[in-house]
Amino acid sequence: METVSVKNMVCDRCVMVVKQQVERLDLSLQKVTLGEVIFLQEITAAQKALLRDTLTPFGFEVIDDEKTRIAESIKHKIIYLVHSRESMMSNNLSNMLSLELNNSYSYLAGVFSEVTGSTIQKYYIAQKIERVKELLDYDELTLSEIADRLNYSSVAYLSNQFKKITGFSPSTYKQLKNGKRISLDKL
Known part of the structure; x- marks a missing residue:
């Protein structure tokens, strides 16, 4: 195999x-x-x-490169975690990645930063914000439900993070319906 x-x-x-x-x-x-x-x-x-x-x-x-393979595996685990309806993270991100990829988080974080030029946490936040945009575009869930689904501690924390990344509050984004979402492979 x-x-x-x-x-x-x-x-x-x-x-x-x-x-x-x-x-x-x-x-x-x-x-x-x-x-x-x-x-x-x-x-x-x-x-x-x-x-x-x-x-x-x-x-x-x-x-072919092992470090690139590890970075891509990290990305795929995060994408699945954030974009899968079944994802209910019971462990924190660092523990989950360490367990699933059978390596220490510090090693994984170092490899990820070396390969991508960014941190795992920044990539994770970017994925979550894209998911929030997607859910806002669908207009089926309240902001409170979105915050709960994506494991934010509060609507205020989600809103602050969303505004920091996009420049808009979630409600302004929803009103504008600008749909300026980023393709997942570009994150």
Whole structure:
């Protein structure tokens, strides 16, 4: 079995596109998950090059560097945590990442900063703010419900963080309906 890490997979549609493209290559595919393609057996260097050439036109990159792979894994864990309806974080972010990626948080934070030029916490906040924008655009939940869903300690804390990042209060953003959301792979 071999796992190949893929950069820029940020949603279920990305998983679907990658899966379709890999299936066309007729390789021994087991499954595709967010950021990973898992094969039933090891693939050759030529097959990996073919995979790279197949995925690149769709905006995906096969990752060979271990530190980049770790940074992408951190991103995928955060994306899943923030954007999944089932996510109810019972542990804090640092503990969750350490447990799931089997490394100390200080090591993970150092690698993430080295690879991305930003901190894990800033990336996490950016993801949460994009999720808040999305939920405000849907106009189905109150700000209190959004704060609860995204584990903010209060509506005031959510509002302050939202304004700090976007320049607007959540209510102003909602009134403007400006929809200036950032693509997840650009965060």
